[in-house]
Amino acid sequence: MATNNHTADKVLHPDLSYKIVGMCFEVHNELGQYAREKQYADLLEKKLMNQNLKYNRELIIGESKNIADFLIENKVVLELKTTRVVGRSEYRQIQNYLQQSKLDLGLLVNFSDKFLRPKRILRATVRNHS
Numbered sequence: 198m199a200t201n202n203h204t205a206d207k208v209l210h211p212d213l214s215y216k217i218v219g220m221c222f223e224v225h226n227e228l229g230q231y232a233r234e235k236q237y238a239d240l241l242e243k244k245l246m247n248q249n250l251k252y253n254r255e256l257i258i259g260e261s262k263n264i265a266d267f268l269i270e271n272k273v274v275l276e277l278k279t280t281r282v283v284g285r286s287e288y289r290q291i292q293n294y295l296q297q298s299k300l301d302l303g304l305l306v307n308f309s310d311k312f313l314r315p316k317r318i319l320r321a322t323v324r325n326h327s
Contacts, residue, residue, distance in 0.1 A: 209301050209319065210270075213250075213269065213270055213272060214273060214304065214317065216248065216250070217269060217273060217304060218306075218315045220241060221241065221304075221306045221315055224240045224308070225308055228240060230309050230310065230311055231309075233279060234277055234278070234279045237277055237279070238254065238266060238267075238277055241267070241277070242254055250269055250270055251269070251270050251271065252267050252268065252269045253268045254267055256268045258293075258294050258297045259297030259298065260297075261297060263290075263293065263294060268298070272300065273300070273302050273304060274295060274300055274304070275303070276294070276304070276305050276306070277306055278308070279307070280307060281309060283305065283316070288305070288318060292318065292320070292321060295318070296320060301320045302319060302320075303317075303318040304316070304317060
């Protein structure tokens with residue numbers, strides 16, 4: 198199977214998202230899978246400060262008054278979960294945040310999983326068929 202050499206060029210904010218995901222793994226390793234969402238967010242906030250990353254926590258997004266867990270470097274929406282299963286509603290929630298903020302990349306992290314599997318979510322583009 199041929200690989201596309203341009204795939205790496207299309208990954209949005211690779212260095213920043215790699216750094217964020219790495220911090221999420223550190224938080225998960227330190228707190229395990231049974232802490233509360235606020236505990237994960239508090240520790241992650243400390244790590245963001247230590248890395249000198251600009252962030253907003255519990256930021257109201259758009260006119261909907263929805264609240265995103267983190268907006269990092271005005272580029273990435275980070276949503277933390279502590280749920281048994283991540284379903285469509287969580288993906289729709291992030292997609293809503295991305296649409297309203299006009300940002301292109303969201304990360305969804307469920308800390309209740311035994312093994313952390315962060316999900317990258319890209320803003321869906323609406324195509325004009327004129």
